[in-house]
Amino acid sequence: MQRFLLALAVSLFAPFAPAQETAPDVLVKSVSQEVLEIIRKDKDIQSGNTKKTIDLVETKVLPHFDFARMTALAMGPNWRRATPEQQKVLTDQFRTLLVRTYSTALSSYKNHTIDFKPLRSQPGDTDVIVRSEVKQPGQQAVSIDYSMEKTAANWKVYDVAVGGVSLVTTYRDTFTNEVRQGGIDGLIKSLGDKNRQLETAEKK
Amino acid sequence: MIRCLAALAAAVLLASGCATTGGAPDPRDPWEGTNRAIFEFNDGLDRALIKPTAEAYRFVTPQIVRTGVTNFFGNLQDIWIGTNQLLQGKVELWINDWARVLFNTTFGLGGVLDIASEMRLEKHDEDFGQTLAVWGAPFGPYVVLPIFGPSSARDAAGFAVDFYMYPTFWILRNARPEHWVSWRNSLAGLAFVNGRANALGVTDVLEQAALDRYAYVRSAFFQRRLNQIYDGNPPSAPLSGAPAIPTKAAAELLEILDALDRERAAAGGPVARETFEPRVPMNYDAVLAAARPVQIVAKAGKPNRQDH
Numbered sequence: 001m002q003r004f005l006l007a008l009a010v011s012l013f014a015p016f017a018p019a020q021e022t023a024p025d026v027l028v029k030s031v032s033q034e035v036l037e038i039i040r041k042d043k044d045i046q047s048g049n050t051k052k053t054i055d056l057v058e059t060k061v062l063p064h065f066d067f068a069r070m071t072a073l074a075m076g077p078n079w080r081r082a083t084p085e086q087q088k089v090l091t092d093q094f095r096t097l098l099v100r101t102y103s104t105a106l107s108s109y110k111n112h113t114i115d116f117k118p119l120r121s122q123p124g125d126t127d128v129i130v131r132s133e134v135k136q137p138g139q140q141a142v143s144i145d146y147s148m149e150k151t152a153a154n155w156k157v158y159d160v161a162v163g164g165v166s167l168v169t170t171y172r173d174t175f176t177n178e179v180r181q182g183g184i185d186g187l188i189k190s191l192g193d194k195n196r197q198l199e200t201a202e203k204k
Numbered sequence: 205m206i207r208c209l210a211a212l213a214a215a216v217l218l219a220s221g222c223a224t225t226g227g228a229p230d231p232r233d234p235w236e237g238t239n240r241a242i243f244e245f246n247d248g249l250d251r252a253l254i255k256p257t258a259e260a261y262r263f264v265t266p267q268i269v270r271t272g273v274t275n276f277f278g279n280l281q282d283i284w285i286g287t288n289q290l291l292q293g294k295v296e297l298w299i300n301d302w303a304r305v306l307f308n309t310t311f312g313l314g315g316v317l318d319i320a321s322e323m324r325l326e327k328h329d330e331d332f333g334q335t336l337a338v339w340g341a342p343f344g345p346y347v348v349l350p351i352f353g354p355s356s357a358r359d360a361a362g363f364a365v366d367f368y369m370y371p372t373f374w375i376l377r378n379a380r381p382e383h384w385v386s387w388r389n390s391l392a393g394l395a396f397v398n399g400r401a402n403a404l405g406v407t408d409v410l411e412q413a414a415l416d417r418y419a420y421v422r423s424a425f426f427q428r429r430l431n432q433i434y435d436g437n438p439p440s441a442p443l444s445g446a447p448a449i450p451t452k453a454a455a456e457l458l459e460i461l462d463a464l465d466r467e468r469a470a471a472g473g474p475v476a477r478e479t480f481e482p483r484v485p486m487n488y489d490a491v492l493a494a495a496r497p498v499q500i501v502a503k504a505g506k507p508n509r510q511d512h
Contacts, residue, residue: 101413105405143436164431164438165424173230173423174415190415198412 024148024155025119025130027064032114032132035060035106045107050202053103061102066149066156067095073158074171078179086184093191098167100198112136114144126150233346233422242348243418249351255407258400272316273398278327279308279315280371287369288330292338300325329432332369333362337433346422354425 022030035056039045044052071091072079082090117131127149133141147159147166159168178187229236262270286301304320304327312319321327336358337343344357355363370392414420430438 097413101409104412105409161427163428164436165427169427170420170423174419177419178415194415 022154023119024121024128024146024150025116027155028130028132028146028148028157029116031060031064036109036112036114039106039109048107050100050103050107053107054099057099057103057106062095062099064155064157066151066158067091067098069156069158070094070098070168073168074175075179076172076176078176078184081179082184086188089188090184090191093188093195094171096195097191097198100195115141230346230419230422232343232426235345235347239346239348240418242350243421246348246351246353247417254397254400255404258397258404261397262401262404270398270401273394274402275308275312275318276315277395277398278318279305279312282308282327283371284366284369285328285330288332288335289328291335292330297328301328301330328435331359331362332365333359333429334433336362337429343426343429346425354421356425356429359429 038056038060042052045056068087068091071087071094074094075082075090079087113135115133115135117133119128119130121128127147130146130148132144132146134144135141142163143161145161146157147161148155148157159166161167175187178190182189233239265273282301282305286298286305289295289298289301304325305315307320307323307325308315308318311317318327333355341358343359347355347357347360349355349360349363352363410417410420
């Protein structure tokens, strides 16, 4: 009987053993919990230490995002009209802006809890949505959906939708306008100005 | 006060109504010049008066008081939210929402405690604009309302009905006539300031995130509304269904992303996939099916195709 159970256990876990990668929902869940845990314990972050929050985001959250893809999606057809150098600058600037915004949002998280919905997907899926809900006392839960795709490295997030509002779609509307008004360089300038402005505001 | 503000808004409109913005018009926003003027007006009013009031309110009240206030108004609104569920044919959600009112009003001490959520009767978000959408009304042009902000022709009509049905108005309609106007105004003012205080976090992030706040808010408005109309499960994923990518451009986008992959492969980096297209993620049907709390929701009317 014991041997049978052992065999059963092995047969159950064997298919998972060789796979090094983490399932997308498990990945998002563990990263979120780790980050929230750090925020809860860190008084500096809670009291608005931007640099510390940005460091946290850079080390824990960023490795799981695919910024080149996010930027390409936010640019839409204009992406191809940009030279490789422009694409690189755009990606860097967009990344800086998102990290800063995300850090601001994070530092206000104190007594929030996150519920994850079970991932509904087939084993072969390479592009999935991971759904979660942020609950805070006295307010309606806000949904946060991560669009993720499987890359050679691991699962990477390429869009986040908060309450149904997709980051990529929202920026695409603005980027299209900016490019139409001032070309690719105009958009690069706007992004650069915005980032500098935020940096100065922070130093004050 | 409101009349004075409306006059001010009208003056701003006259002054800058014909201002052109230089950008290509968004087909959803034919009145962009006027809308931008009202947006600027609202923004100025918010910076000068509403936001400081909300911040002061947040500063002087402990979280538990604000939660109580939010719950109290939320409970009053649940009556109208439930009615809208019924108008949209979602009978079980109507029962859920009215049961919330029943429990919160009694055991929740007049609505100050949200006992119902702890009993797993979830809070929902409905209004008459959503009901009109379920009945088949399209968005119509984008409209920025003075003071109340982003809306659409349909949702502004819905908002007028919501406003009339707003519980602080109709509950107090039968109160003692000599006092009820000031009571109503104080309550409405508290509801407004409390609502603004709840949104402070969101607007702080918006302030940082947006290059052009007007365009950012407009885009977010359409996505958010579509999400609300479909109770959190719009028929297509944000990336594929949004009007921002017409089908022709989607094909172009696919090429772009292929090129990105080829570049990465050449540089020796990881290749995401052979192709990428903005499309519904593979598990979306399963996600949708799992998200439907009750069968009747699936059968309830769907907004017509013009919406997306």
